[in-house]
Each structure stands twice: as structure tokens, then as C-alpha cells.
Amino acid sequence: MKTQIGYFASLEQYRPMDALEQTVRAENVGFDSIWADDHFHPWYHDNAQSAQAWAWMGAALQATKKVFISTCITCPIMRYNPAIVAQTFATLRQMYPGRVGVAVGAGEAMNEVPVTGEWPSVPERQNMTIEAVKVMRKLWESDEPVTFKGEYFTLDKAFMYTKPDDGVPLYFSGLGPRGAKLAGTYGDHLMTVAAAPSTLKDVTIPKFEEGAREAGKDPGKMERAMLIWYSVDPDYDKAVEGNRFWAGCLVPSMFKYKVYDPKEVQLHANLVHCDTIKENYMCATDAEGMIKEIERFKEAGINHFCLGNSSPDVNFGIDIFKEILPAVRD
Numbered sequence: 001m002k003t004q005i006g007y008f009a010s011l012e013q014y015r016p017m018d019a020l021e022q023t024v025r026a027e028n029v030g031f032d033s034i035w036a037d038d039h040f041h042p043w044y045h046d047n048a049q050s051a052q053a054w055a056w057m058g059a060a061l062q063a064t065k066k067v068f069i070s071t072c073i074t075c076p077i078m079r080y081n082p083a084i085v086a087q088t089f090a091t092l093r094q095m096y097p098g099r100v101g102v103a104v105g106a107g108e109a110m111n112e113v114p115v116t117g118e119w120p121s122v123p124e125r126q127n128m129t130i131e132a133v134k135v136m137r138k139l140w141e142s143d144e145p146v147t148f149k150g151e152y153f154t155l156d157k158a159f160m161y162t163k164p165d166d167g168v169p170l171y172f173s174g175l176g177p178r179g180a181k182l183a184g185t186y187g188d189h190l191m192t193v194a195a196a197p198s199t200l201k202d203v204t205i206p207k208f209e210e211g212a213r214e215a216g217k218d219p220g221k222m223e224r225a226m227l228i229w230y231s232v233d234p235d236y237d238k239a240v241e242g243n244r245f246w247a248g249c250l251v252p253s254m255f256k257y258k259v260y261d262p263k264e265v266q267l268h269a270n271l272v273h274c275d276t277i278k279e280n281y282m283c284a285t286d287a288e289g290m291i292k293e294i295e296r297f298k299e300a301g302i303n304h305f306c307l308g309n310s311s312p313d314v315n316f317g318i319d320i321f322k323e324i325l326p327a328v329r330d
């Protein structure tokens with residue numbers, strides 16, 4: 001499968017209008033896809049933003065010509081009802097055929113706790129996500145009103161009137177071994193997050209493929225997408241520190257425990273060692289360095305990159321891809 005290079009226009013790191021300008025610029029440079037985080041609270045406190053992703057996506061689709069756009073990712077189980085998630089993305093895909101996707105996952109405390117007060121365990125949230133995906137697919141696929149009584153969600157003669165002619169591609173997030181297997185079983189494609197290449201190669205991708213095969217799918221036809229941050233600057237140390245905004249994502253307890261105050265997340269992020277940032281994210285001084293970084297993760301099995309630009313000079317971090325894109329696409 002051909003390698004695709006996407007641009008992650010962060011609504012936590014940039015003001016929504018700035019993320020929109022980056023998106024238009026990224027399409028002009030030749031990126032294959034655009035991805036936006038779907039958050040209520042952000043992963044950092046200082047200078048952070050947190051715009052609503054679906055509202056932003058409508059504007060981004062209208063402002064661009066042909067690039068594919070998806071959230072990365074939407075949690076369809078708590079602050080959002082899965083039927084409304086299904087309706088939103090069906091509407092967008094009917095308006096912009098072939099250009100809209102949705103990625104789903106089991107959620108983060110910072111987005112769900114502030115507005116629901118609830119925080120179920122990881123296995124329970126994963127089970128809720130499986131059921132949410134079933135609800136979404138039923139609404140997308142059924143020609144009749146749907147009645148469904150699950151453990152978590154209910155549909156009572158629910159019918160989706162506005163549907164796309166083609167389906168909405170669904171990326172399923174998996175970070176741990178169970179999550180990755182579920183992605184293979186229930187998703188059209190895998191969406192994961194930057195991790196050590198050895199973990200991706202030895203655990204995440206094999207588990208995803210196992211889940212897909214057990215569900216009767218050919219994993220060779222499914223994308224292995226990954227969100228990862230990059231920072232490019234002629235001063236290497238400055239490039240590394242550019243990724244600091246996202247260092248909280250390298251702290252595993254952020255996903256298990258009920259940490260939802262961005263100031264507390266930021267305290268953890270600031271304690272992450274710079275070597276951990278270098279290993280898990282991409283840091284480079286020039287195009288050649290970035291190409292090597294992308295190759296490191298291609299070798300681990302990733303074939304769709306969602307690249308979050310954390311470079312000190314954001315436009316430099318986009319324009320440098322004129323040189324990078326031809327070298328990393330096979």
C-alpha cells in the first residue's frame with residue numbers, strides 16, 4: 001500500500017483560524033490528508049486552545065479543494081452520543097464526497113470528565129466504543145429505521161435521512177494490545193499514536209492484523225495510520241523543545257487515571273526527558289533529517305502519517321515538505 005503523508009492541524013496548539021491557514025498551505029504543498037484533534041480540554045495549559053473539531057472541519061472542507069479531512073480522533077461514547085457522531089460525519093461526507101473520514105477511540109479524561117463527571121475503566125470504555133461503532137454503522141447502512149437496545153446505547157426507530165453515496169471510512173484507535181486488536185476487528189483502518197518503533201512493529205501492528213484476520217478482513221488492504229509530532233529547526237535543541245507541548249502524551253498514566261486539568265497535564269509534560277521526546281517523536285534540523293525520521297517509522301510498518309507540526313516556525317515546518325514528500329512516498 002502506498003505511503004500517505006497527512007498534516008495534523010492541531011486545534012489545541014493553534015487558534016482555529018491559524019489551523020485553517022495551515023491546512024490550506026499544507027494542501028498546496030501536497031499533503032495527502034488533513035487531521036484535527038477532537039478535544040474539550042487541551043494537552044497543555046500555557047498558550048493552548050481547544051476549538052470544537054466538527055465546526056472547524058466544515059470550514060476546512062470548504063476552504064480546501066480536494067484533500068481528505070478527518071478527526072483524529074473523536075470519542076463517541078460519553079460527551080457525544082454515537083448517533084450524533086454518525087449523523088455529523090454522514091452529513092459532511094454527503095456534502096464533500098470522498099473527502100471525509102472519522103476516527104474513533106475510547107477517550108481521554110480531559111475531554112470527558114469536565115463535562116460528564118464520569119470516567120469508566122479502560123476495558124469498559126473500549127467496550128462502549130465497540131458498541132458505539134455498531135450504532136454508527138447501523139445508522140449509516142440501514143435503509144429502514146433502526147431499533148437497538150445495547151448495554152450502553154439505545155436507538156428507537158432511528159433513521160438517518162442524510163447519508164453519503166459512499167460510506168464514511170472509519171479509523172479505529174488502538175494504543176495498547178487490546179485496543180490495537182479491536183481496531184483490526186471493528187475499524188476499516190488502524191489509527192495509533194507515536195510510540196517506540198519496536199512497540200509498533202512487535203505489538204501494535206501484529207495485534208491489529210490479528211484482529212482484522214479473525215474478523216475475515218485482509219489487513220494488507222487496511223491503512224496503518226499514526227499521529228506523531230514533528231519539529232524541524234536549524235537548531236536541534238530548539239527543534240526537540242518544540243515538541244514539548246505534546247510531551248504529556250508520553251506519560252501512560254494520563255490515559256488510565258482521571259487527570260483532566262491541563263495545568264496538571266502540563267506539569268507531567270514538563271518532566272518528560274528530552275531523550276524520550278527524541279525517541280518517540282520526530283526532531284530534525286532539515287529536510288534530510290525529517291526524511292530519516294519518517295523512514296524510521298515506515299520501517300516499523302506505518303503507511304499513513306498524521307504529522308503534527310510543532311516546529312518553532314510553523315510555515316517553515318510546512319513548506320519544507322515540498323522537498324520531503326517526493327522522497328518518502330513510494
Ligand SMILES: C[C@H](OP(=O)(O)OC[C@@H](O)[C@@H](O)[C@@H](O)CN1c2cc(O)ccc2Cc2c1[nH]c(=O)[nH]c2=O)C(=O)N[C@@H](CCC(=O)N[C@@H](CCC(=O)O)C(=O)O)C(=O)O
Nearest residue numbers: 037038072073105107122173175176177178179191192255
Ligand atoms: C489506554 C489504551 O487504550 P486503547 O483503547 O488502546 O487506546 C485509547 C485511545 O484510543 C484513546 O484514549 C483515544 O481517545 C486517544 N486519542 C487519540 C488516539 C489516537 O490513536 C490518535 C489520536 C488521538 C487524539 C485524540 C484522542 N482522544 C480524544 O478524545 N481526542 C483526540 O483528539 C491502552 O493502553 N489500552 C490497553 C489496556 C490498558 C489498561 O488500562 N489496562 C488495565 C487493565 C486491563 C485488564 O487487566 O483487563 C489497567 O492497566 O488497569 C490495551 O491493551 O488496550
Ligand SMILES: CCCCCC(=O)CC
Nearest residue numbers: 037072108175193249250
Ligand atoms: C498517546 C497520545 C494519545 C493522543 C493524544 C491526543 O489527544 C492528541 C491530540
